[in-house]
Amino acid sequence: MSQPKEIFVRLDRCVGCHTCKIACSVEHSKSKNLFEAISEQPAPKNRVYVEWVPPDRKVPVLCRHCEDAPCMHACISGAISRTEEGVIITNSDKCIGCWTCVMVCPYGVIGRHLETRKAYRCDRCPDLQVPACVDSCPTQALVYRTVEGFSGDVRQDAAREMISGKGN
């Protein structure tokens, strides 16, 4: 089996332009088109977040599809599972909006559709070869590679190593 790919973040490259967020929202809209997506109801939601850390650092944050996914084990309805490709997905039909997953995700990357009371998160864009955020990033701060392929040069910048180093 080939190594599954993951989305990595190169913090030194992010300029905080939020292009990835827009690309993500559009990909998760009904029309998949920016101009129509803007007026859709409920508004399409992005699953990648660009956070700002003082004094002036920008950090794209998104679901790490954790190996031991705390959200999946915590979900009280069985809505969260792992696909064969290793992607952790939330099944909206099963989700009842109890927000237990929000309470346990240590990255804070699960969003809530308030209108429909459903949790949502990065699904790695199942319809695309390369996730929309990665594809859209003008500075290539987001990369989509296998862990091995990525670990050579910039490993210490990858968000997931930082937190897993703390034992979660």
Add this chain to the structure above:
Amino acid sequence: MAVKQMQYLIIGASAAGMAAAEAIRKLDSEGSVTVLSDEQDMPYFRPMIPFVISGKKKFSEIMLIGQGPYQGANIDVRLNSRVETVNTADQKVSVKSGEELPYDKLLIATGSVPNIPSDIGGVEAEGVFVLRTIADARAMARRAETAGHAVMLGGGLLNLKAAFALLERGLDVTLIVKSPEILSRLMEPDDTVLIRNALNKAGLKLMTGSSVTRILSDSTGVIGVLLDNGGEIPCQMVCIGKGIRANVEFLDKSGILVDQGVVVDKFTCSNIQNVFAAGDVAVTFDPITGQRIVTGLWTNAAEMGSCAGRNMVGRPSAYSGTFGILNATQVADEPFVSMGIVHTKGTDYETHIAATPKAYRKLVFTPDGTRLIGALFIGDISRAGLYRYIIRERMSVKDIKSDIVNHRLHYGYFLR
């Protein structure tokens, strides 16, 4: 690797038992994994049973195997198999049918049972319920078909969920609590304003500071309740939610140490070799206070069950404990998360409260203000998991304290 094929025996086929079975199966594909349940139904997501009362879900939609992390492959689940005694000397258990089953490793995952207070008369009447199993949920749904008014005794989260399920079915529902407030285990009276408003809006009638002394019934079952002040409320069903206790009676003569629940070490093992325990039935500890606690949480049962499974296979795996309070839910249109220490009255914890008409937040720090020990979010619960992480890892909050207090924290702060 194991020379002989191990026999893993698990009592209780719910969160803890099934999570353990999955964990064992992952690490040992040879051994036999048998899970005994005294219920008539295949395992299901217990917290989902209120949806069966309301009619929003069918039983088939809340079944456990095949969903989330539960594959159920090569796991032998036996229903109608109540374990009556555990013989730890000969390493076997005896089942109601008379059958005896030997084990190499045993997991006690029998969960908890609802308390029925002895000071309420008439609880045996038809139409009086405690909500714990799918069978209870079905019986409640049946009674609700003809009942017009339900009285709920106890203001805990489970009873609130049951109350909502009945409201959704169109019943009138009155919740009676002795304490001055609802959800008193998860928040303090001053914290409950938003939740109470949401309950009012949803049509729940709330009576605080009263209690029921007797349930009145005739040949049709429940017809009302008698209050301590002498008043009477007519109703056709009553649901008792007065807390839970560990399901340990059957262990009486087993030699397994019980103190509120089965006492286990860091590796989920009881005082007797090869006997483990996890979930609601086990006594665990709170990583913040170090105190022994029994929790009553699905999340804890699943996590502790996986851990026990690994230990049973011989992969020592320490359980990190859980907060006594670790609840997320939504009542009516108000989401909330309560975790760690949130009761601050009469303590010297450093407490920060921010209340707006739409959101409420309370952050509790140690008296010296250096560590976060509890958080309550009502209305806006976004990124609650980060706060849980800070509490659990006992992180120093020096640099990020104002961001915690103002609910501005995000993962980027951990990357500095």
